[in-house]
Amino acid sequence: MKLETKKELDEYKKEWTAKIKEIRTGTTDEFVTMKTSMKSIGKDSIKGLMAGMEDMEPSLQKKAQSIADSISKTIAKALQIKSPSRVMKKLGKWVPVGLADGMEDNIGAVIQATQRMANATIPSLTGANSGGSISHVDNARSYQSSITIVNQVPNISPSELARKSIQAQRQLAMEWGV
Incomplete structure (x- = not known):
């Protein structure tokens, strides 16, 4: 009986080994087949994704516009923009x-x-003398003027004094037609 059992177990072992080899070979063959078709599967997947996105483009654009409008309104509200901006x-x-x-x-x-x-x-003034007179001569006319700035404001800043000087010079230029 031991001998028969041993024979029977050896048969089962051979059957199991054969079945395992068959499964392994079948699985390997399936993976090889799948490997060769993976490139086309990937291409088809991407094409499908792109087609789906193209179909959704109007909805996507509408959503993007909605988001942009929301951001714009949020910024306007935060800056209290009401022409002109209160914050600015x-x-x-x-x-x-x-x-x-x-x-x-x-x-x-x-x-x-x-x-x-x-x-x-004052582009071409000539003939300034120490008394403050200024002569401007062109071929057609001759002008003579005197600039006197009387500072009646105590503690006037140099920048304000310079501003008043420029103002007086511009006024003279306008009177001279320069």
Whole structure:
């Protein structure tokens, strides 16, 4: 009986081994087949995804526009934009103050720039003398004028004095027709 059992077990072992080899070979063959078709499966998947996205383009554009509108409204609300922006109005009132402080801090450069600007506003003046008279001569006419700036404001800043000087020079230029 032991011998018969041993024979029977050996038969089962051979059958099992054959079946396992068959399964392994079949699985390998399936994977090889699948491997060769994976490229076309991937291409078909991407084509399908693209076609689906194209079909959804109008809806996608509508959603993108909705998101952009929402962002725009949120920003406008946060900045209290009501033509003009209330926030920018509050911030903007400090710009001239900062500009004035910056000019005062760099008054030397401001005076030099103001002088260059003043000189540029009167293009061809000649004959200035120590008494403040200025002559302008062109071929057709001759002008003579005197500039006197009377400072009646105590403690006027140099930048304000320069501004008034430019203003007077511009007025003269307009009177002369320059």
